[in-house]
Amino acid sequence: MESRYNPAAIEEKWQATWDEQGLDKALDDSSKPKFYALSMFPYPSGNLHMGHVRNYTITDVIARVRRMQGYRVLHPMGWDAFGLPAENAAIDRGTHPAKWTYQNIATMKGQLKRLGLSYDWDREVATCSADYYHWTQWIFLEFLKAGLAYRKEASVNWDPVDQTVVANEQVDADGRSWRSGALVEKRMLEQWFLKITDYAEQLLADLDTLNGWPDKVKLMQANWIGKSTGAEVTFTTEAGDDLTVFTTRPDTLWGATFMVLSPEHPLVETLTTAEQKDAVHAYQKDASAKSELDRMVEDREKTGVWTGSYAINPVNDAKIPIWIADYVLMGYGTGAIMAVPAHDQRDFEFARKFDLAVTVVVQPEGEDLDGDTLTEAWPGDGVMVHSGPLDGIPAGKGAGQSVEKAIAHLESTNKGKGTANFRLRDWLISRQRYWGVPIPAIHCPDCGIVPVPEADLPVVLPENVELSGRGGSPLAKLDEWVNVPCPSCGTPAKRDTDTMDTFIDSSWYFLRYTDARNEEQVFDPKKVNDWMAVDQYVGGIEHAILHLLYSRFFTKFLRDRGLLNFDEPFQRLLTQGMVQGLTYRNPNKSDKNQWVPSDRVADPENPTDPETGEPLERVYATMSKSKGNGVAPEDVIARYGIDTARMFILFKAPPEKDLEWDDADVEGQSRFLNRVWRLLTDFIEKGQGDGDASGEWSKAEKDLRRAIHTAIKEITDDIEGDYQFNTAVSELMKLSNALSDATCKASPIYREGVETLIILLAPFAPHIAEELWHELGHAESVHLQAFPKVDPEALVVDEIPLVIQVMGKTRGTITVPAAADKVMLETLAKESELAQKYIAGKEIKKVIVVPGKLVNFVVSQ
């Protein structure tokens, strides 16, 4: 055996051996229980970074532990391979997106292989290959059949940098596109949508069943779906048209003193009187010209114009004016509101600005609000007044309160009904770009939109395309590809020239892994229902809404098409934190200039700006090229080996928290693995652990056995519970320390300890564990060993320290028999010298005994 741990030598050797032995293949047919462990698949950017390494290491540990626990494990990997970077790289460098993508996949696969992750590569998928997107198109046709894929003209988000539209979910709070960071513009365009809103209720309700998901993610999804309950109320205009509004406060209907329509509302034109025409048109023009940015400005003063018309309030026949204003959005509710200025702050501001009536209908207790003197709206509780049948009823959403009564009143008089409204919008999936899945639809002048027949799938993405990044869908320029006969009537027709949002590709890839090579169908229902749901999904928090919401939607839809028999794709979800690098920052500079790349800092102890000489701050920030704070995985592996990198990543921080990369701590993990190596060298060379099993165990042996089984227990709990890998690794260190310190190294117990350490280490540091396992004389892989089970007997202790408290203050501990009951503990404590020192001569008013823990005396002063 080598006297020194040399990771480079052993890692490649074992990776090759495992490959040959097929250790990581997922077994479809087996009586073992299944476990599906999945990391979010990467975009093949061409370079593996530390964030990937962290993500995949976490999932790999889980997969390895489950295998050792007797599960058949599905642990696949693939490529989210369609997307704009390929197209942009092609434009910049004159290569083809396909070539660029497949080269990157080859590079990254090589990098991944070097990490020794236990993937079943036989199930690899790439979303850009025709045998995958064939089925993406097939699923699209399913949506079409179900009436859930449709085209409509709508105001959509246009990304001027990427030159394509993007979905609502893909625009952040600042109005910027998720990929390019460009401010999006609103455009009216006819586009393809998927009707995710049909599933809004289920997507919201089923969040409650996802016990293995972080609350944070569930909350974000719930907010995004944004359910509001209330009522629709139908007003009538003076001209006799119906005008329906949505409100969450139908109880305040008697306080509605005007109505506001969105400037885009279809009824605006008919409602506008001749005198108001100019003003209304001017306002509409103004509103449509306003960019998202203008609309973002906080506390913008209310603007609006009167249409010249009136509506009749259905509950009290009041004649109220109809206005238009841009604070009412066409995209939410019905695009029209009833305005109750006394109880809604926005309406209040509007009313004051345009001198409209304010009528109080909720009177808070002990106050006497008056619409004329009110300085802000009162959205709170109180008692209903000036509200006809609701007078005297407590205002609120509870049972028997005003909202419920108001809805009952509306429904019985046929003027409205209780309903819910969602913030969630339908998913805009058309993209005016090349490198994506062609939408399998044909536009026929006679038949309209005709789906491409299933037998003609896949609609192959043509290769001979010219990319400029400008001027609409690149596919539209390929006349030969675009012009086809209508599949239905045969007349000359045109293919749809947009491609699908790449989030569609990733909304079902986890299903395809269960049957990745199937050429006959999207997947075999037996296989998909067997392996799914994913037992553990691991990925970044940035997909809290996007990918995770879309995937849930797809799963529910495919279930309703009879293809799946489960409701949710991901049982448990772990959102791992970012990997941050040591970053040098010049506090006197701003924006991009403030970051000084670490390779330009001469003295890391006293960092200074190479340009100005100013001292720099040391902070931790997410690794990125622009900050020059990245640590390349291949450098770390070359220096320490992948096992050390894994140990460091797992140990440094709990998986869901951000991790600060620290070379000194990496060093520490390297030291630990070296210690384990030496422990084994000693063990083998000195022939330790070969002594006879004595009849009775000595105290040293008992203590060591307890240490061994404590480690098993803690590590098992850490892995099966909340994935506390950091504490699991520290338990490995404790066990290693206990073994070094053991005074019974000849004992078979010592051998049990050493072998247990190696088996427990195997999921975390698979290569060194395998090497040492074989050095111990075993022929079979350590990864095929059963994960150790706790022997509760081994954990039993004879005596425990008992904490003595007086008035809640800890005074020390006494040693007592572990089996002592409450009465005995109290007696032992009371009689102890320690306690007597503090309680002698005082009256004991109360004694609190916590078995196994402490005794607390409450005494009179």
Place this chain on the structure above:
RNA sequence: ACUGCUGUGGCCCAAUUGGUAGAGGCAUCGGUUUCAAAAACCGACAGGUGUGGGUUCGACUCCCACCAGCAGUACCA
């Protein structure tokens, strides 16, 4: 602005879920070894848990207010 999460030795992080604040690691200091150094090994140091209140026999843990950092949402009727 609203909602949520986080705040523990110099640093990263634990704490059996209300019961002795400290396991593990990093850094620092001292020692062993060495001609010397590195490595390795042995040992030591350290805070009362962001702040202020409250509940309790007892609070890092529960409640209230505030501060700081991070995240999500933002005229959603």
